[in-house]
Amino acid sequence: MRNARLRRRSRAYIAVAAVIGVGACVSLVSPGSGTGKIPVVRGGYKSGATQLVRIALETAAQTGTISATGPWQVVQGDIILPMPNNGVADFPLSFDGARIRQIPPAMRSQTIAKPLGSSFLIWNGKRYRGELVITQTDSGLLVVNRLPMDSYLRGVVPLEIGNRTSAEVAAVQAQAVAARTYAYKHLNDSRAFDMYSTVQDQVYGGVDAEKPQSDTAITTTQDVVVLYAGQPISTPYHSTCGGSTAAVTEVWYNQPDEPYLRPVSDRIPGTDHFYCDPSPRFSWTQNFDAAALRAVMEKYLANYTDAPKSGLGKIVDVRETGRTPSGRVAALTVQTDGGNFTLRGNDIRFVLRDPKGTILNSTYFALTTAKSGGEISNLTVNGRGYGHGIGMCQWGAIGRARAGQNYRTILETYYPGTTIGRIAG
Numbered sequence: 001m002r003n004a005r006l007r008r009r010s011r012a013y014i015a016v017a018a019v020i021g022v023g024a025c026v027s028l029v030s031p032g033s034g035t036g037k038i039p040v041v042r043g044g045y046k047s048g049a050t051q052l053v054r055i056a057l058e059t060a061a062q063t064g065t066i067s068a069t070g071p072w073q074v075v076q077g078d079i080i081l082p083m084p085n086n087g088v089a090d091f092p093l094s095f096d097g098a099r100i101r102q103i104p105p106a107m108r109s110q111t112i113a114k115p116l117g118s119s120f121l122i123w124n125g126k127r128y129r130g131e132l133v134i135t136q137t138d139s140g141l142l143v144v145n146r147l148p149m150d151s152y153l154r155g156v157v158p159l160e161i162g163n164r165t166s167a168e169v170a171a172v173q174a175q176a177v178a179a180r181t182y183a184y185k186h187l188n189d190s191r192a193f194d195m196y197s198t199v200q201d202q203v204y205g206g207v208d209a210e211k212p213q214s215d216t217a218i219t220t221t222q223d224v225v226v227l228y229a230g231q232p233i234s235t236p237y238h239s240t241c242g243g244s245t246a247a248v249t250e251v252w253y254n255q256p257d258e259p260y261l262r263p264v265s266d267r268i269p270g271t272d273h274f275y276c277d278p279s280p281r282f283s284w285t286q287n288f289d290a291a292a293l294r295a296v297m298e299k300y301l302a303n304y305t306d307a308p309k310s311g312l313g314k315i316v317d318v319r320e321t322g323r324t325p326s327g328r329v330a331a332l333t334v335q336t337d338g339g340n341f342t343l344r345g346n347d348i349r350f351v352l353r354d355p356k357g358t359i360l361n362s363t364y365f366a367l368t369t370a371k372s373g374g375e376i377s378n379l380t381v382n383g384r385g386y387g388h389g390i391g392m393c394q395w396g397a398i399g400r401a402r403a404g405q406n407y408r409t410i411l412e413t414y415y416p417g418t419t420i421g422r423i424a425g
Helices: 097-102 149-154 157-161 166-185 212-220 290-304 347-351 394-402 407-414
Strands: 026-029 035-038 040-042 052-061 064-068 072-076 079-083 089-091 110-115 121-123 126-128 131-137 140-148 224-228 283-289 315-320 331-336 339-344 365-372 375-384 419-424
Touching: 035 419, 052 131, 052 149, 064 110, 064 131, 121 131, 140 149, 149 166, 149 212, 157 166, 157 212, 157 394, 166 212, 166 224, 166 394, 166 407, 283 290, 290 315, 290 331, 290 339, 290 347, 290 375, 315 365, 339 347, 394 407, 407 419
Parallel strands: 040 419, 315 375
Antiparallel strands: 026 035, 052 140, 064 089, 064 121, 072 079, 072 110, 110 131, 121 126, 131 140, 224 419, 283 375, 315 331, 331 339, 365 375
């Protein structure tokens, strides 16, 4: 949800449309640890080889180009247009010259590009497995990649966990299972796509992102998911917890807590070290002088509080208001000439941005302020961790894999009270 990024997203939970039934336990190879009986989820879901997912590559594109690595075709209603190997479809203008003009306008609202044989489709220079569904909307082009679950995961896992060593394979497997579970949980028949291709859900890069190591992790955990009460759960994850993961309401204060998303210590037993110590963002510092602090407050504070959109005045004080159970800052009070304004949970990160607009690494920090002339002249943020802190800590998973933990142990640690099961499709 570091890696390429190792991070994670702030995302509201979406109810699953499918009704899940849990079959009786059957004798299977228990993922990650010997032979045993694990739950098999039956009904509502299909195996990853056949379960289709719909990933929004763009939601309001104004132009774009589709081509392919080999033969392909364009389908609009009952009309099929074969495209040659080097055929190109430009949106929203035309397909291959004048032929688009022969198609009735009523059939042009949705276009499906389908690869033939072993071809990959190419959208704006990036290769994708499966089909591309292009829908014209009031705001532009909705571009959706429709493909099997397993093919989707091949473009997600390497971007979420990065290239790992042979000693860290269990972390890649844990990432594959977490990403798969997240995707099954977020299948959503109530709209035109299931997930975004960005950090809003899971970062997805298509064929160009695929790596042999992550492909193997997906295969060796085929159809394995994380279950609570017999159903796949929402499995948020993040780069670095900084020492402890967090409960949902500590960060996403407007979302309900879940029994399997609660604070988990990342401390290595018997030491003062943590499994996520190796992370380059385990500890960090960010400074704001008076001008920089005023700039971010004037630009972002009104988006998350009732602060005025202009005329904020001097920043008189910034102070924390309470700590969460995992030790994160629960809220910040920003005192200005115009009044006091409170930032809560993850909103803090979206206001205290750096000059490039990058959000604050985490809410696991302490503040130091210096004042001059009745306003803050310098604000120093000394923090730990990277990301929202909920669910699996990716660097913690890497550290645990190095320590010899298998992926099942890693997942059941970061999602306490869960079990490992398998989709039966």
